[in-house]
Amino acid sequence: MKIEPTSLEAYRLLHQGTLALARAERQGIRCDVEYIESAKKRLTKQIERLEQKFLSTKFYRHWEHTVKGKVNIYSDTQLRIFLYTIKKLKPLKTTETGKGSTDEEALLGLGIPELNNLLQIRKLKKNRDTYLDGFLREQINGYIHPSFNLHLVRTYRSSSDRPNFQNIPKRDKESMLLTRRALFPRPGHQLLGIDYSGLEVRIAACYHKDPNMLKYIHDSTTDMHADMAKQIFMIDDFNKDIPEHSYLRNAAKNGFVFPEFYGDYFRNCAEGMACGWGKLPHGRWKSGEGVNLPGMALSDHFISKGIKSLDDFTNHIKEIEKDFWGNRFREYAKWKEQWWKTYQKNGFIKMKTGFTCSGIMGRNDCINYPVQGAAFHCLLWSFIRLDTILDRFNYKTRLIGQIHDEIVFDVYPPELEKILILAKEITCKELPRTWKWINVPLSVDAEVCDVDASWADKKKIEIP
DNA sequence: GGAACTCGCCAC
């Protein structure tokens, strides 16, 4: 399988993109070496304490007993043998190669309290060894210079390495604070992130033009994820401002809508939602389980609606999927079929951005690549344009990185307002003016940190 | 003793 620029414009995008990203790499991101060193020490102490606690448990002593040599509690191979061969527990899921899984979901599912301890240690080690250590190893004079690659990803998205700037913790509050507290703007400056909202969904709509999707995108009073949450969780009076409802909206978005767009199907979605977000087990559900809705646990809520087990829930999601592709997004579904057929006939597909994907692709690849690629190209075009303007008009603000649909700036504070306006103009107005195939409105959100504050301190800001 | 692999987990 191969993707290549098959228009001059596509070639130029990569050429200019490489230059603009190289300038961001040269700028780098300041990091607080002292903080990193002390945070590492703190983490090491915490890890040692948790290790001691783990080593004194009955669970570990049993494990130790069954092994000839020394136990390495961080060896998944050893843990797998102990859990699934010695203790003869049934693995809740298997790995790619068919062996019993020891990932977080699988371990939690076993209901062994000592394993929660191990999971906690894993998390701390990840933060210490991948992120903090990575920053420390890669920093030069207090600056890291992550690489941004345009030549490594199948879809012609970008990747980042040494260190990877595109996977620094964000969702988990504790990990986010720990790692992002290490990254700073240059002295006297402030960090700013401008990100496209729902970019891939919008770019997909440029291909399939489904009227219902276009309505969701154009009409800001509608909310696709809220509608899906109402349907999945059977809530009549949905209110985004109720924290529980907001939680369920997220569950619907990440547990159903996005996986379906990537090509997943109801069985995985149901299981993922039930076990991941709702913490509801396989088999029948008991009262009091799952996340709390106002005055009621999720399990009671479902039971009251006649959904009493994971099987019931799976059937429920199956019906919703049928409605999703058969009614709600019928034109989208038709486009997917048509697109797949066209590929099978021609052996290639063309991205909106002038790249051609050819060679052997699966059905999901065929549908995902042109969307993922073109969405990133929107970001790259905006990045190049901003880079040009900042340079031409001698701004002191710099571009320092990019995370697929977000541009990260190191802002000279007196320029903040101008930068916000400029960024919005380029990303939402100039881009669609230049690329006529963008037939949907684009929008961006902004998050900014105070002057001299770390990347952990970012707050939403309105763009004037 | 290093290359290549697997697994788990972070991001979009």
Add this chain to the structure above:
DNA sequence: AAACGTGGCGAGTTCC
């Protein structure tokens, strides 16, 4: 009919 898209990276293990 089939069934989650794209990466990077650390640690453990296996192979040569």
